[in-house]
Amino acid sequence: MSGTLYLVATPIGNLEDMTFRAVRILKEADLIACEDTRTSRPLLNHFDIHTPVTSYHEFNKIEKAKELLDKLLEGMDIALITDAGTPGISDPGEELCALCVEADVPVVPVPGAAAAIAAVTSSGLSCRRFAFEAFLPKDKKMRQSILKELESESRTIIIYEAPHHLRATLDQLFEALGERRISLARELTKVHEEHMLMKLSEAIAYYREHEPRGEYVLVIEGVSLKEQNAKAQAAWEDISITEHMDIYLSQGMEKKDAMKAVARDRGVSKRDIYQALL
Ligand code: SAM
Numbered sequence: 712m713s714g715t716l717y718l719v720a721t722p723i724g725n726l727e728d729m730t731f732r733a734v735r736i737l738k739e740a741d742l743i744a745c746e747d748t749r750t751s752r753p754l755l756n757h758f759d760i761h762t763p764v765t766s767y768h769e770f771n772k773i774e775k776a777k778e779l780l781d782k783l784l785e786g787m788d789i790a791l792i793t794d795a796g797t798p799g800i801s802d803p804g805e806e807l808c809a810l811c812v813e814a815d816v817p818v819v820p821v822p823g824a825a826a827a828i829a830a831v832t833s834s835g836l837s838c839r840r841f842a843f844e845a846f847l848p849k850d851k852k853m854r855q856s857i858l859k860e861l862e863s864e865s866r867t868i869i870i871y872e873a874p875h876h877l878r879a880t881l882d883q884l885f886e887a888l889g890e891r892r893i894s895l896a897r898e899l900t901k902v903h904e905e906h907m908l909m910k911l912s913e914a915i916a917y918y919r920e921h922e923p924r925g926e927y928v929l930v931i932e933g934v935s936l937k938e939q940n941a942k943a944q945a946a947w948e949d950i951s952i953t954e955h956m957d958i959y960l961s962q963g964m965e966k967k968d969a970m971k972a973v974a975r976d977r978g979v980s981k982r983d984i985y986q987a988l989l
Contacts, residue, residue: 713816714741714783717790718804720797720823723926724901726757728824734758736821740790744779746803750794767791768803776807783816790821797825801845801871826899827869830928834867834894835908837933841867847880858887863939868931877923878915884931885911892932898925944978952977952987 717736722728737743737760744767745751751764767775779789791798791807798804811818831838842864848854861868872880884893893914897905903925909917911931947955952973959969970988974981 712786713814714786714788715817715819716779716783716807716811717788717819717821718798718808719790719792719821720825721751721754721792721795723795723824723826723829723899724904726754728900729754729758730821730823733821733823734760737762737790737792739788741787742782742789744775744789744791744807746793751792754792762790767807772803772806776810779807780810780814780816783811784814795824795826797823800825800827800843824900826871826896826926826928829899830894830896831867831869831930833896833906834930836867836892836894836930838867840865840933841869842933843869846871846873847883854883858883862887863934865933865936865939867933868929870929870931872927872929874923874925874927877927878918880929881911881915881918884929885915888931888934891934894930896928896930899928901925940978944976947976952984956984956988 717740719733719736720730721733737755737758740762743751743755743760743762743764745764746766746768748764748766755761755764765775765779767779783789791804793802793804796802799808808818827843831841842861844857844861847857847870870880870884881893884891888911891911892908893911894906894908895914897903897907907914907917955973955976956966956969959972960966964972970981970984974984977984
């Protein structure tokens with residue numbers, strides 16, 4: 712019988728966000744794999760948890776995952792925690808979880824705090840559909856290509872950012888997405904928690920005057936589908952209806968279908984196209 716891997720969420724600032732279940736699982740596990748044992752020590756002490764610990768972090772996450780899997784296969788129950796929040800969310804966890812799933816070792820989530828969810832739900836922006844982008848890539852080209860993709864993203868966008876990169880990221884977001892509403896959620900659950908909902912240009916101006924401090928989640932309004940359709944329709948208006956029809960006819964489309972496609976592209980009725988062609 713193999714053991715179980717528990718993915719245990721820990722607080723993102725406020726210790727009161729630790730769940731009863733998280734404390735029990737951490738006490739009952741045979742081993743706790745911590746992103747940083749020194750960072751987790753105060754939390755474990757606070758909740759009187761004396762389970763043995765081992766380190767599992769970004770730089771040993773592949774080899775150590777195999778070692779942990781062997782222990783799980785031997786029947787040990789292991790709880791994985793990170794410095795803050797939910798394992799696997801911009802933190803180690805994904806590789807170990809995948810390995811366990813593949814080896815049929817049970818993986819049980821013990822949910823709790825996650826900065827992205829706390830930020831989007833308190834932002835005042837839509838949280839019905841959202842895209843979690845985590846940290847934008849450091850590589851310039853990859854970053855540009857993600858920003859390009861985000862330009863037409865209709866879901867609310869969530870980005871993690873460190874204070875010393877905040878100004879540059881806000882500039883790049885404005886350049887790529889244009890004017891949008893953004894909520895800056897800072898130091899969630901901590902003493903200096905702050906939420907600011909403003910326009911991107913206002914956030915840029917604000918942080919020219921103020922030093923960014925603490926941890927940030929950026930929640931940015933997606934482009935509205937209405938706006939996206941209007942943009943797409945406006946693009947077709949650069950060519951005449953006859954030229955537009957020729958594009959489809961040259962692809963072998965029947966005249967009736969081409970008229971339908973042109974009408975859809977331009978956001979008008981088929982009758983309008985018919986009359987314009989007459
Ligand atoms: N696993 C964590 C989670 O579930 O949210 C995320 C860890 S990631 C390494 C750290 C980033 O999460 C920070 O740079 C910041 O963007 C965000 N974050 C974590 N705690 C936060 C807090 N209390 N307030 C605002 N952002 C926070």
